[in-house]
Amino acid sequence: MRKFIWAAGALGLAAAFTATPVKACTTVVVGKKATTDGSTLVARNEDIGAWSKHFNVHQATSNGPTTYVSEDNGFKTSLPKTALRYTSTPDGEQVNGHQWIFGENGVSFSNKNEIWYMEIGSGHTWAAVRVPDNKYAVIPNQMVIGKLNLKDSKNYMASTNLVKKVKAWSQNKKIKLAGYVKGTVNYSKAFGTNDKTDAIYNRPRMWDGQRILTSSKKPSITKKSYTES
Numbered sequence: 001m002r003k004f005i006w007a008a009g010a011l012g013l014a015a016a017f018t019a020t021p022v023k024a025c026t027t028v029v030v031g032k033k034a035t036t037d038g039s040t041l042v043a044r045n046e047d048i049g050a051w052s053k054h055f056n057v058h059q060a061t062s063n064g065p066t067t068y069v070s071e072d073n074g075f076k077t078s079l080p081k082t083a084l085r086y087t088s089t090p091d092g093e094q095v096n097g098h099q100w101i102f103g104e105n106g107v108s109f110s111n112k113n114e115i116w117y118m119e120i121g122s123g124h125t126w127a128a129v130r131v132p133d134n135k136y137a138v139i140p141n142q143m144v145i146g147k148l149n150l151k152d153s154k155n156y157m158a159s160t161n162l163v164k165k166v167k168a169w170s171q172n173k174k175i176k177l178a179g180y181v182k183g184t185v186n187y188s189k190a191f192g193t194n195d196k197t198d199a200i201y202n203r204p205r206m207w208d209g210q211r212i213l214t215s216s217k218k219p220s221i222t223k224k225s226y227t228e229s
Contacts, residue, residue: 166179
């Protein structure tokens with residue numbers, strides 16, 4: 001967890017007093033020891049388009065679909081018949097008249113005691129970290145899970161053989177992933193981006209949250225990451 005990109009902050013706070021359109025899709029998760037009443041908090045702000053947003057509840061089932069096929073890129077994977085209840089916040093636009101788009105890729109799991117945050121890398125792998133009780137994180141439209149300590153199962157989880165997969169890919173001359181070093185995977189480096197677009201569109205959200213809600217910190221807006229050890 002210490003390498004997870006933590007930023008003390010709030011949801012996208014940009015341009016509250018201007019008519020200029022803003023890009024501020026942002027998630028915030030807060031551990032129970034970082035709130036005044038001991039609650040765990042998960043929140044999400046959306047910016048895309050002018051259509052309505054929806055909060056969907058997908059009920060638990062023991063007889064669900066066994067195959068998923070993405071209508072966006074054709075990715076296909078198998079699913080277990082038994083599925084837990086979960087929620088999504090897709091946009092009000094539909095694809096082919098029946099499927100809601102943008103159900104969100106990062107996933108937060110929470111109860112009154114703890115929060116886990118999971119990211120899905122390229123549709124083929126996943127990693128999850130437990131949010132420390134005394135921390136909170138601002139998460140823009142950018143992968144933020146860093147180094148994984150998979151020996152610490154109380155705080156980290158990942159898809160089967162993730163380290164071996166990333167190592168194999170990193171040794172492929174055509175792929176060259178920066179996220180594998182000496183047996184350790186940095187998930188966001190392996191599957192995410194941190195380029196000029198992120199410098200404008202994503203990193204300032206983490207910077208602004210930390211600047212506003214952790215006033216003791218003086219981070220530079222030009223930094224490429226906002227970490228807390």
